[in-house]
Amino acid sequence: MEKTRTTADGSTVVLRTLELVDLEQIHRLECELFPVDAWPIEMFLAEVQHPTRHYIVLEQEHQIIGYAGVMTVADTADVQTLAVCSSARGRGYGRWLLETLHEQALARGAERIMLEVRADNPIAQNLYLAQGYTPVHRRERYYNDGVDALIMMKNLENVESLQEEKHHDQ
Numbered sequence: 291m292e293k294t295r296t297t298a299d300g301s302t303v304v305l306r307t308l309e310l311v312d313l314e315q316i317h318r319l320e321c322e323l324f325p326v327d328a329w330p331i332e333m334f335l336a337e338v339q340h341p342t343r344h345y346i347v348l349e350q351e352h353q354i355i356g357y358a359g360v361m362t363v364a365d366t367a368d369v370q371t372l373a374v375c376s377s378a379r380g381r382g383y384g385r386w387l388l389e390t391l392h393e394q395a396l397a398r399g400a401e402r403i404m405l406e407v408r409a410d411n412p413i414a415q416n417l418y419l420a421q422g423y424t425p426v427h428r429r430e431r432y433y434n435d436g437v438d439a440l441i442m443m444k445n446l447e448n449v450e451s452l453q454e455e456k457h458h459d460q
């Protein structure tokens with residue numbers, strides 16, 4: 291799987307499946323972006339090799355600028371992680387990663403997708419709300435520093451089957 295976008299200054303951003311050689315760069319980013327509860331590199335290694343997981347990265351000029359992963363088991367998927375480096379934010383990359391996770395989950399048979407997000411992270415919550423997620427539960431003091439987690443959920447719609455239905459209705 292590979293997708294590309296060209297930025298305003300003409301450079302190319304590639305969205306592709308994560309490879310093991312990316313892990314060192316990803317782990318550096320992880321420690322910077324999630325200082326309270328960064329995953330150890332061994333956890334990334336176990337995650338990316340697990341058959342129910344699919345991990346993707348964003349790469350620009352040989353630098354990883356974002357990464358995300360999804361777990362799909364039967365009809366339910368879970369966003370495992372999602373991050374964009376500080377210097378590349380606000381350009382639609384978080385949305386691009388999330389939409390690609392939705393496509394991967396749908397392709398693996400998921401009908402809904404869940405995630406947990408820190409209650410003190412309004413930016414990520416905005417992204418998820420804008421992508422059709424709704425809060426369904428609050429887990430108190432879920433994170434290492436005592437912050438609550440919001441559990442959010444979205445029903446995944448198969449765009450192709452919706453188009454087919456529309457076609458039949460006409």
Ligand SMILES: CC(C)(COP(=O)(O)OP(=O)(O)OC[C@H]1O[C@@H](n2cnc3c(N)ncnc32)[C@H](O)[C@@H]1OP(=O)(O)O)[C@@H](O)C(=O)NCCC(=O)NCCS
Pocket residue numbers: 323372373374375378379380381382383384385386406407408411412413414416417418420
């Ligand atoms: C959350 C995160 C992935 C968003 O990535 P991004 O590439 O900046 O997001 P996008 O540019 O794709 O923006 C998508 C939506 O997110 C929301 N958003 C993004 N930046 C925002 C900001 N500064 N303030 C408020 N909402 C914001 C908006 O809803 C935006 O949609 P819009 O552009 O139509 O307004 C990024 O901020 C990040 O990596 N944060 C640190 C790690 C993290 O919190 N991960 C989520 C863990 S659950």
